Amino acid sequence: MAYNELYQYSVVSSLMEGIGETGIPYSELVTHGNHGLGTFRRMAGEMICLDNEVYQMKSDGSIVTIDPSTGNDVAPFAMVTRFQPSFTTSIAFDSKQGLSDIMTTLFPKTKNRYLSFRLDGLFKELHQRQTTYEFTDVRGSLIGFRSPEFLQGVSVAGDHLHFISDERDRGGHVLDCKSAGEVQFSGSIMSTVHMQLPDDDEYNEADLELDDDGIRKVEG
Numbered sequence: 001m002a003y004n005e006l007y008q009y010s011v012v013s014s015l016m017e018g019i020g021e022t023g024i025p026y027s028e029l030v031t032h033g034n035h036g037l038g039t040f041r042r043m044a045g046e047m048i049c050l051d052n053e054v055y056q057m058k059s060d061g062s063i064v065t066i067d068p069s070t071g072n073d074v075a076p077f078a079m080v081t082r083f084q085p086s087f088t089t090s091i092a093f094d095s096k097q098g099l100s101d102i103m104t105t106l107f108p109k110t111k112n113r114y115l116s117f118r119l120d121g122l123f124k125e126l127h128q129r130q131t132t133y134e135f136t137d138v139r140g141s142l143i144g145f146r147s148p149e150f151l152q153g154v155s156v157a158g159d160h161l162h163f164i165s166d167e168r169d170r171g172g173h174v175l176d177c178k179s180a181g182e183v184q185f186s187g188s189i190m191s192t193v194h195m196q197l198p199d200d201d202e203y204n205e206a207d208l209e210l211d212d213d214g215i216r217k218v219e220g
Contacts, residue, residue, distance in 0.1 A: 013153040016215060057169065135165075
């Protein structure tokens with residue numbers, strides 16, 4: 001794939017229905033991108049793909065490095081891209097909403113398009129899920145995607161973020177965040193989307209419906 005094109009496997013609504021037994025092998029997923037988010041079989045933790053490495057972030061906040069070339073790890077849902085930022089600057093923010101507002105200012109034409117982004121630096125506060133954890137004064141990387149509101153259920157509408165520490169020993173899905181001074185922000189708009197839908201019986205026989213409230217509650 002070319003730089004800054006989105007590859008997505010499956011849809012968020014399938015996760016909300018508990019469909020998580022099968023998925024795309026990580027050995028195949030990494031051929032589509034080096035920057036992304038996702039999950040694992042039976043939703044056993046969150047995934048972050050960063051700098052050509054894949055990590056599994058478990059429910060206790062710990063991190064496991066995944067070797068896509070070995071094992072049988074699969075992603076029931078994933079979004080990845082070959083990230084090449086079109087804009088880089090330094091920013092400071094005191095909440096996830098504050099970060100969202102800054103990104104809207106930096107990229108005003110993303111209402112109906114995707115945005116990929118990355119932040120590197122020291123973060124004063126991070127509120128994480130799976131089970132809720134709070135990290136303070138931790139240096140690391142936040143990566144994520146902004147998806148259009150009209151695609152809720154296909155993707156997670158709005159800003160979807162995962163964090164991993166520089167030591168690669170802590171991380172997870174981000175519910176809220178605050179920078180400790182300025183951090184480096186990089187981002188790029190994505191207008192080309194490649195989507196692959198599952199072909200197994202569980203997915204094909206599911207009655208998928210939009211659970212907007214459920215998605216917003218689970219994904220923060």
